Amino acid sequence: MQLNGTEVVMRGNANNEPWVKKPPLVSWVRASLSNSSKIRVRQLFEKVSSTFTYILWCPITMDAIIVDPVDCCVDRDIKLITELKLNVVYGVNTHAHADHITGTGILKSKISNMKSVISLASGAKADETVENFDQICFGNSYVTVVNTPGHTSGCVCLVSSDEAFVLSGDTLLIRGCGRTDFQEGSSAVLFDSVRNKLFCNLADDVVVYPAHNYGGHLCSTIAEEKEYNPRLGLGKTVEEFTAIMEGLNLSHPKMIDVAVPANLNCGFQDA
Amino acid sequence: MQLNGTEVVMRGNANNEPWVKKPPLVSWVRASLSNSSKIRVRQLFEKVSSTFTYILWCPITMDAIIVDPVDCCVDRDIKLITELKLNVVYGVNTHAHADHITGTGILKSKISNMKSVISLASGAKADETVENFDQICFGNSYVTVVNTPGHTSGCVCLVSSDEAFVLSGDTLLIRGCGRTDFQEGSSAVLFDSVRNKLFCNLADDVVVYPAHNYGGHLCSTIAEEKEYNPRLGLGKTVEEFTAIMEGLNLSHPKMIDVAVPANLNCGFQDA
Numbered sequence: 001m002q003l004n005g006t007e008v009v010m011r012g013n014a015n016n017e018p019w020v021k022k023p024p025l026v027s028w029v030r031a032s033l034s035n036s037s038k039i040r041v042r043q044l045f046e047k048v049s050s051t052f053t054y055i056l057w058c059p060i061t062m063d064a065i066i067v068d069p070v071d072c073c074v075d076r077d078i079k080l081i082t083e084l085k086l087n088v089v090y091g092v093n094t095h096a097h098a099d100h101i102t103g104t105g106i107l108k109s110k111i112s113n114m115k116s117v118i119s120l121a122s123g124a125k126a127d128e129t130v131e132n133f134d135q136i137c138f139g140n141s142y143v144t145v146v147n148t149p150g151h152t153s154g155c156v157c158l159v160s161s162d163e164a165f166v167l168s169g170d171t172l173l174i175r176g177c178g179r180t181d182f183q184e185g186s187s188a189v190l191f192d193s194v195r196n197k198l199f200c201n202l203a204d205d206v207v208v209y210p211a212h213n214y215g216g217h218l219c220s221t222i223a224e225e226k227e228y229n230p231r232l233g234l235g236k237t238v239e240e241f242t243a244i245m246e247g248l249n250l251s252h253p254k255m256i257d258v259a260v261p262a263n264l265n266c267g268f269q270d271a
Numbered sequence: 272m273q274l275n276g277t278e279v280v281m282r283g284n285a286n287n288e289p290w291v292k293k294p295p296l297v298s299w300v301r302a303s304l305s306n307s308s309k310i311r312v313r314q315l316f317e318k319v320s321s322t323f324t325y326i327l328w329c330p331i332t333m334d335a336i337i338v339d340p341v342d343c344c345v346d347r348d349i350k351l352i353t354e355l356k357l358n359v360v361y362g363v364n365t366h367a368h369a370d371h372i373t374g375t376g377i378l379k380s381k382i383s384n385m386k387s388v389i390s391l392a393s394g395a396k397a398d399e400t401v402e403n404f405d406q407i408c409f410g411n412s413y414v415t416v417v418n419t420p421g422h423t424s425g426c427v428c429l430v431s432s433d434e435a436f437v438l439s440g441d442t443l444l445i446r447g448c449g450r451t452d453f454q455e456g457s458s459a460v461l462f463d464s465v466r467n468k469l470f471c472n473l474a475d476d477v478v479v480y481p482a483h484n485y486g487g488h489l490c491s492t493i494a495e496e497k498e499y500n501p502r503l504g505l506g507k508t509v510e511e512f513t514a515i516m517e518g519l520n521l522s523h524p525k526m527i528d529v530a531v532p533a534n535l536n537c538g539f540q541d542a
Contacts, residue, residue, distance in 0.1 A: 045487040047318065076486060083499050215347060216316040218489065228354050 421461020
């Protein structure tokens, strides 16, 4: 396969083949995949921390990735992965979470050949680290990594290869965003990530799948967040956003002292 | 528009136009809508009763319906409806719920011209009652009503006009089904509804959007439920299903004595 003159190796998990590709500026080209080869996504919910886990797969090869799994839901996730006959090649975290422990470590112990993935900027340990515009491949599908620091310095968003959706982590939530008052958080940096990376580069109809929602919303779109996000919508300035974030007075996350150390070692903790 | 020789009036809410159409056997014809006019769906979740509410709309006219709204989530739903600039013409209940109070009554008081809809077989009061194969229209889109008794005698499923998905109510849940031990429930009847109506008539890739899930699953497909539903999958007989349902020993629903009387009057209770 050729994209803009760069050869793209489509299988990410075979021996001696590069799993991360660094093509020049192809990341934002809208792919014209046929419907039958369209990337598949299944959203799952964990009630206690209100976390969404995503399983993405290529319907041709059934290779898959799981994004932001939660430790207490691993049995559920494994059951679904088995039923869907998926070959999960990567367990990816959008960042080192502070409110729950990732399921990546347990999943690795149960799925042979699955590797853990997190951003290099996170400073966390994993089998593979990714950088801006890297592509994480599974079968004929991939997600493009977009560095979106601000909630943490290592946060990324993952754009689907058909650009139908973005897994927005804690960077962009539905009518909200991740807090910026710990883990090297920065309101100015988060504002730049959302406004100048996501809003400027993704089409209005791109579906936003966040890492959390606390009010029963499951997805949104770029257009909705541009218009209605009360913190980061197009009407807001960086000064207004910073003032909003400083005024939140959030309590210390209950799980942070347990979760962050565990998640900084996300591929390797004991099951 | 002509479908199999039957004229279909596409707007359901205009004066003097029939909102329920009774075309001969067109209900199961797969529509060939272009992507831009594809029916839109937004799934929402209520944590206490683990209920899903669905907002469906036509992207051309922005006419919409809301299915299985919950009373405590009406403010959230109204906000989203307003933001999406939707004209909600019907509030539909898939049956008279026993575990929560419908939001239809409150929604009617806040959305002018919205009408409540429920099946004739439910015995509940509403502005409009629907029967098997009726089409509930909103703009250029519609859902087809399929009577699927068993959990209650008035249960229906709603098949989207592009047959991409079915709102399966409490008839077919993800790897489960609604209980059959009250509200005129019948295991034999539910078995017939799922196996001979849903599984026989819907394609394997049709997405199943249920009214509830308690384990963090949000959707499924007909293929998955045929293969993996532990009660109603293709490997099970009606005798096995009946024995499973009789062995559940479920407790009396906490809300039933409040919810059912209210929901039998779903379009008219005080806000």
